Amino acid sequence: MTGFRYSEGGGHASLFAESLRDIQVSFEFFPPKTPAMEETLWAAVKRLEPVGPRFVSVTYGAGGSTRERTHATILRILNETGMQPAAHLTCVGAAREEVNEIIRCYRDAGVRHIVALRGDMPEAGQAYTPHPGGYENAADLVAGIRKIGDFDISVAAYPEQHPDSGSLAADLDNLKRKIDAGASRAITQFFFEPDQYFRFLDHVRSFGIDVPIVPGILPVTNYKQLVRFAGMCGAGVPKWLADLFDGLDGSPETRNLVAATVAGEMCRRLHTGGVNEFHFYTLNRAELSFAICHMLGLRAVKESEAAHANG
Numbered sequence: 001m002t003g004f005r006y007s008e009g010g011g012h013a014s015l016f017a018e019s020l021r022d023i024q025v026s027f028e029f030f031p032p033k034t035p036a037m038e039e040t041l042w043a044a045v046k047r048l049e050p051v052g053p054r055f056v057s058v059t060y061g062a063g064g065s066t067r068e069r070t071h072a073t074i075l076r077i078l079n080e081t082g083m084q085p086a087a088h089l090t091c092v093g094a095a096r097e098e099v100n101e102i103i104r105c106y107r108d109a110g111v112r113h114i115v116a117l118r119g120d121m122p123e124a125g126q127a128y129t130p131h132p133g134g135y136e137n138a139a140d141l142v143a144g145i146r147k148i149g150d151f152d153i154s155v156a157a158y159p160e161q162h163p164d165s166g167s168l169a170a171d172l173d174n175l176k177r178k179i180d181a182g183a184s185r186a187i188t189q190f191f192f193e194p195d196q197y198f199r200f201l202d203h204v205r206s207f208g209i210d211v212p213i214v215p216g217i218l219p220v221t222n223y224k225q226l227v228r229f230a231g232m233c234g235a236g237v238p239k240w241l242a243d244l245f246d247g248l249d250g251s252p253e254t255r256n257l258v259a260a261t262v263a264g265e266m267c268r269r270l271h272t273g274g275v276n277e278f279h280f281y282t283l284n285r286a287e288l289s290f291a292i293c294h295m296l297g298l299r300a301v302k303e304s305e306a307a308h309a310n311g
Contacts, residue, residue, distance in 0.1 A: 022276045023271065023276050023277065023278065023296060023297075023298070024053075024054045024276065024277045024278075025051060025053050025054065025277070025278050025279070025280060025293055025296075025298065026053050026054045026055045026056060026057065026086075026214070026277075026278075026279045026280070027048050027053050027056045027057070027279075027280050027282050027289060028056070028057045028058075028059065028216075028279065028280065028281050028282060029041055029044065029045065029056060029057070029058050029059070029073070029282055029284055030058070030059040030066070030283070030284060031058055031059070031066045031069035031070045031072070031073045032069065032073070032284075033069070037284070040284055041073070041284045042076075043286065044282060044284050044285060044286035045077065045081065045083075045286075046081075047286035047287070047290055048282070048286050048289060048290060048293075049081055049082065049083055050300030051290065051293050051298050051300060052298070052300075053083060054084070054277070055083065055084040055085065055086045055113055056077060056083050056084070056085055056086065057085070057086040057087070057088060057113075057115050057154075057279075058070050058073045058074050058077070058085060058086070058087060058088060059088045060087075060088035060089060060090050060117070060119065067102070070087060070088060071087070071102070071105070071106075074087045074106070074109075074111060075109060078109065078110060078111060084112070084113060085111060085113070086111075086113035086114065086115050086152075086154065087106055087111055087113070087114050087115065088114075088115045088117060089102065089103070089114050089115065089116055089117065089141065089145075090117045090118065090119025090120075090141075091117075091118055091119055091130060091131065091134055091135040091136070091137060091138065091140070091141050092118070092119035092120065092131065092134075093119075093131060094131055094134055095131060095132075095133045095134050096133055096134050096135055096144065098134075099134065099135060099141070099144070100144065100148060103144070103145055103148045103149065103151075104148060104149075106149075107148060107149040107151070112150075112151055112152055113151060113152040113153075113154070114145055114151050114152075114153055114154075115153075115154045115155070115156075115187070116138055116141045116142045116145060116153050116154070116155055116178070116183065117138055117141075117155070117156055118137050118138040118141075137174075138155055138156070138174075138178050139174070139177035139178045139180075139181045140181075142155065142178055142181040142182050142183050143181040143182060145182070146181065146182040152184055153182060153183045153184055154183065154184070154185050154186065154187050154214075155175070155178040155179070155183040155185075155186050155187075156186065156187060156188075156189065157175055157186035157187065157188045157189070157200075157204070157213055158171060158188065158189050158233075158234065159188050159189065159191045159196045159197055159199075159200035160189070160191065160196060160200075160234055160235055160236055161234060162174075162234065163233065163234040168203065172203055172204065172207045172209075173207070175204065175207070175209060176207050176208065176209050179209050179211055183211065184211060184212075185211050185212040185213070185214055186204075186209075186211060186212070186213050186214065187214045187216050187279045188200070188213060188214065188215050188216045188279075189216055189233050189234075189235055190216045190217065190218035190229075190235055190281060191215070191216075191235060191236070192236070192237065192238055192241055192262075192266065193236075193238060194266055194269045194270050194273065196236075197215050197270060197275075198273055200213075201213055212277060214277045214278070214279045215270055215275060215277075215278055215279065216279045216280075216281060217263055217266065217267060217278050217279065217280050217281065217292070218263075218280075218281040219259045219260065219262075219263045219280070219281075219282075219288035219289060219292060220241070220245065220255075220258075220259045220262065220263075221255065221256070221259060221283060221285060221288060222255075223241075223242070223245040223248075223249075223255075241262070244258055244262065245258065256287070256288060256291075259288055260288055260291045260292055260295065263288070263292050264291075264292045264295035264296065267292065267295075267296055268296075271296075278296075280292070
């Protein structure tokens with residue numbers, strides 16, 4: 001049995017760990033393209049498993065381009081770990097019955113959690129167009145999943161508004177349709193200002209949406225990559241973050257220290273505001289997410305310790 005505990009000690013570290021006893025975490029991975037990437041992914045999975053995540057999700061490439069690799073990774077996590085996998089699924093590039101068959105395969109394999117997304121077109125910058133005869137959008141996909149099985153369904157939310165939404169109100173109305181269709185939580189796009197999350201949460205609640213809104217946390221391992229990601233999803237990159245990473249291109253160890261500190265402090269501030277669940281975009285690199293969980297007070301428990309504690 002694997003679980004987690006909180007460190008004991010004196011001073012502020014003890015008080016900090018004590019204050020975060022109620023938190024839960026989840027991790028996101030992407031399917032590997034090569035045998036070497038497979039090894040890296042699996043090392044990350046095994047490194048983070050002892051933290052005791054609520055679930056781990058596996059992404060789905062643009063236009064369904066990683067469908068088979070996503071499926072294989074999900075099944076391996078299901079069969080070779082004690083973690084609950086959540087499979088990403090999109091509307092792009094497949095007819096409704098084809099998507100339904102994937103859902104049934106997950107159901108029959110024992111997967112009980114799906115992250116339902118509209119998805120992106122295969123070509124970067126290409127406007128979204130529903131597949132003829134396919135699911136029209138994420139809300140439609142959620143409703144279809146609900147008809148097939150009793151899944152836990154997560155959907156996406158955008159604290160800084162989805163790039164394709166004409167207004168914040170339209171974005172929130174779309175989120176409400178996904179929740180009304182049967183989604184049980186929303187996971188946000190990454191952000192770097194806690195106030196953005198809390199303002200967004202106020203707007204969400206004003207629309208009558210009462211499910212958990214889990215903040216998505218992206219530890220910054222590569223600033224140039226972050227800027228590219230942010231440009232694709234409409235997320236802002238504050239100047240103070242750029243200043244922190246300025247001059248560190250050739251210093252990966254220092255970058256990691258800064259990244260862990262920034263993400264850990266943001267989680268602490270979010271928790272102070274009442275947040276107790278965090279979703280980490282790992283980019284298949286375990287150490288930063290593991291370090292942040294450690295900063296939050298989470299500790300892996302060896303099987304012998306867990307057995308003694310439960311005895």
